Amino acid sequence: MYHQNHHHHHLHLPCLHCHPQSYIRMVQYMIERCLLLHMNRQQCVKALAKYASIRPCITVTVWKELQKENRGFFEAYFHAISQYKPFMGYYIQREHRFQRKKRFWK
16 A cells, blocks of 8 residues: 555655655645644544555654644644534534435435
8 A cells, every 4th residue: 555665656746765855745735735624633644544645654743743843723723623523513414314315305
């Protein structure tokens, strides 16, 4: 699943071993995109592993460094996303019920 050799099969992504600074910046950018989608750390780690083949230990390490450098932001962020959870759960339940009714009418 993860690229362990140094062959450049991925043309546009930096290589962790050849260009570690660029690779870390790319992971940071991807984490920032996850934050815009209101993901928590676990969701972000899973998404980057699945869709970008980023090893979870790398995502967690970069996340921790970002959190260390931006304590205030992350405190506010975690508070904000905790406020969304009840709404998101309600939305998902309503969406699921709507889909069931839609299938019923077919």
